[in-house]
Structure formats: structure tokens, C-alpha cells
Amino acid sequence: MSILRISMLVGLAILIALPVVIPPYFLHLLIQILLWAFIYTAWALMGRFGFVSFGHGAFMGVGAYVPALLWSYYDVTPWLGIPVGIALSILLAVIIGYPCFRLKVVGHYFALVTLALSQVVLLSLVAARDVTGGSLGFTQKAVGHSWYALQFPDKAYFYGISVVLWLIGLYVWQRIDHGINREALEAISEVEDAATAIGINVLREQLRVTMISAALTALGGAIYGQYIMYLNPETVSGIAVSLQIVFAVIAGGVYSLLGPTVGSLLTLSLTEGLRVWFGINFIGAANTIYGILLILCIIFMPQGIVGALQGIRFRRPQAKTAPAE
């Protein structure tokens, strides 16, 4: 355990020291990897309990657009705008989640309802083109370095923010993993009626994890928007983003703490690598490979890369039979 602690501390120290050492391009990549890893981790909070949501594009889109629009049109600081975006995402999550869990809309019905949700948000953003710029995208009003506007031309700031976010994501994942809630939720995802019978408030637990997941995803979207400073409906919401999230998590591993992070590292390195090596003539190559990988992952290792590695190395005892902490 202490070795684990030490290696964690060393890892953190390296993470903190990195912006001084590496060139801006790699820092940019790293920020993206961490931000996406945060969003993927947020998705996995639900995904691991069998709620496969294709609606996270909606939460991310709302989280990213609300603060950007409020700032650009009404000079509302993102410090207020981001919480508003998060609150709206949570509201959306409840509007969709409550009836779904109540009426037991599960499995691929749940996936399709959430898919419709992310299309609704995407198309609404496109339809409101007078305000959002539609498919052409939206560029935020820039003011240079400002804490008030949460805009930092120096990448080191966003690097710091994304490291913190990523750690928060892991912490929340860990809390849910170790808490009594996990036992409850796993019980639900297996035998819901039995879970109810032993006194678990199924609906409340499901809603709780959905709201947390939506809130974190919206937060991730907001910071992503603040960092990139340009929003496009297709890149922050809709079916494409939702599928990207699902894929990266499945590839990395939905049942392990670092699975989503590995998924993010893998997919972004692959995209960037292929882009740099083959240039823009090879557009689509990265996603072609993703597609094949996704199919292979599902067929050969539904536990994801991290899960498969853990399975080989530790043959760890069934987590489900471990006593509650």
C-alpha cells in the first residue's frame, strides 16, 4: 500500500512539474487528454452500473454553451455561468432520468432515449443559429488573461485546472466505488426487485449517480469551452460526441478507476499520431481504426484494456463478494 502511495505521489509530482518541461503542443495535448479523461470518468460513473447513456453529448453541450453565451452576450462571469450550465444539465438529467428509472426504461431503450436527448440539444443549438452561430460555431468574447472571465492565454493555467478536475473525477469515482452506494447500485443493475426488497431506495440511488454524472460532464464541457474558446454543436454535443465518449470508455475499461483515462490517452494519442504522421489527407483514418478497435473490444474484451490487464495480472477476487466498507 505504501509503495502505491509513493508511486502516486511521484506521479503527481511529475504531473505538476510537466508544464515547465514540455513544449506547448504537448501541453495542449495533455490538457485535452485530462479534460476528456474527466468527462469519460463522469460517464463511467453511470456506464459501470449498466446505464449506457448516449445523452452525455447533451450534458456537455449545455455545460459548454451556457457559460459561453452568458459571458459573450451579458458579461456574466463564467464563475456564475458554469454553475448555471451545471444546474441546467442536472435538470435535464432528472427530466430524462426520473421517468426512465421510474418506468424501468433500461438497456437499449435507455440508450435510445438518451440518444434522442443528445439530438434534441444538438439540433436546438443549430436551430438557434442567431444566438449560437449554428453549425458555424461560436467564438467567445476574448479579453486576454483574466480570472474573472476564466480565460488564460497561458496554457499552464488550464493545465493546472484540468489536473485538478481529473483528480476530482477520480475521487468521485473512488467514493462511489467504495461507498455503500456501489453495493446498492450493483445490486440494482443485477436484480432490481431483490435490491428493493432489502430496502434499497433504487430510484434515489439511480438518480443520484445520474445527476453526479451529468453535473461533472457539464463541468468538463464548460472548462473545455473556456480552454478552446470556440464551440461547435458537432464537437461538444450530439450523437458523435456521445458515441466518442462511450467508445473511449469501453476501450479503456468501464469497471476500473483508470479505465476512462486510459481510453482518453489512447484515443487522443491515436488521433494526434495519425494526424501528424499522415497529414490531413488521411482524415478519417483515426476513427476508422477506433471503429475496428471498438468492435474488437466488445467481442474480445468487454472489460476494456485496463480491465483485461487486471484480469491477467492479479486475477483479483470478485469485487462483488468483498465486504462493504
Next chain:
Amino acid sequence: MDPYLIEAIINGILLGGVLALLALGLNLIFGVVDVVWIAYADIVMCGMYVIFFLYTEYGVPLPLACLIAIASMAALGVVVHLLIIAPVLDSAPINQLLATGGLLFFLQSFATLLFGTDFRNIGVRLPILESATLYISFSRLIAFAVGLIGAVALYLFLKRTYIGTAIRAVAQDREIVGLMGVDQRRIYLVTSAIGGALAGLAACLLALQYDVHPYIGNTFGPVIFMICVLGGLGNMIGGFIASFIISQIIAIGGYYSNTELSYVFAFTFFIVLMFVRPRGIFAR
């Protein structure tokens, strides 16, 4: 009534014909194989590219190009089943959904890789029918008629032929059918081929009206799922009726606002109905 509204309603009915055809293909596969092909609309996209290249680049006559597209999409359906669906037949439904999601990624990106993101049109301009103040495009009329004929032909095939009966039997009870001497794997293959062929047929009809580009599946795909779920997954008649409901929402919504918002109405309608009738409008 406003002639533009009437035109919108008629166009909605015509659009419904094509959507119904697509919904039929997806529903057939779901009802029999019990897997949702989330990449179904992207198989249509492949069919459209086949027609585009055969017709414009190689000068193949359009009807022949369409036949080749239908045949090759039927073959693609079989390949998809063998390579992707068969290995995950016993997995959780959500894994099956994700596997075909991977196929969606693959087909869209591979098409981008091969053909770029250009919008391509086969450049066939069919006349527009005019009657008094109404303008109805002939290609939509053809699409509607062929869509209906396809649906009826499929119905007759399922009702009147031996293999059609076997397909319906598998959809009803896949355990017992094996005991009756029906080879399930063969039925799955035939069903996937028919599903692919229907996608190819829809590709012929859509190629007359729309430009083909790698992401055209995203325009139709979500709508088709919505229709199938609304009608009750696997319920072909339900899907058929739901196609016309959804296409009317899209058409009339488009008349009163704009295209994107009309889809927003349709998707919202879908979400609400899922809560009111979670197993589809026509569930008993």
C-alpha cells in the same frame, strides 16, 4: 388551407414511405436476430456511394446500378452479421448495440477516408409535378411508391414462402423453432441479407433526392430508431404507421418553424411517448 401547408403534408407522407422502408429493414433484423443495428443508416450510405460511383464514374445505367447496390448491400448485411453480430449474439444487448456502434464509426470514417467529406450528387433531375399551386417532386413520389411496394413485397414474402414462414417462426420463439428442424443460423443470414437489401433499396430512393456524404447516416439513423421504438421494436406494422406519424411531425414542424426545430419536435415527441408508452404506441 395554405397551399404550402398542404405541400408540407404531402411531402411528409412521401418521406414517410422511405422511412417506412428503412424501419421495416431494421425491425425485421431486430425481430428475428434480436440485435439493434445502430449502423443501419450507414449501410444505406454505403449503398448510395455504390450507386454514385457506378452511375457517374463508370457510366453504368441507373437501374442496373441500383440493382447492383441492392445486391451488394445484401452481401454487406451478411458480412456484417458473420463478422460482428454472430460473435456477440449471446452478449448483453447493450454490448451488441455498442458493437454496431463501432461499425457506425468504422463505416463513416472509412467513407471519409476513401471519398472525403464532399457532398456528391448523382445529378439525375427528375421533373417536378405541378398541379394548380402544388409542387410535388417526382423523385419523392417514386420513393414513396417503391417504398410501399417494397413493404408489401416483404409482407407477402414473409407470409407466403416457406423461408418467410420460418423467419416469422424464429421471431416468435427462437427456442422451439430449432426443434422444428429450422436452421437458425441460416435464417439469421437470410434475414440480414434481406435487411441489407432493403437498405440498398432505400439507398436507391434517397440517392435521387439527397447528396451523398459520409455522415448522411446521422441524418436518418436516429429518426429510424425512433420510429422503430415508437412502433414497438420488432413490430413491423407499428413501425410502418409510426413512420408516417414522425414524417408528418417533421414536415408540418418544418412548415411552421425550420428543419432543425422540426426534428427537435420529433425527438421530444419520442422521449415523451417513451414515458407514456414505454413499449411503443401499439403495445398491448
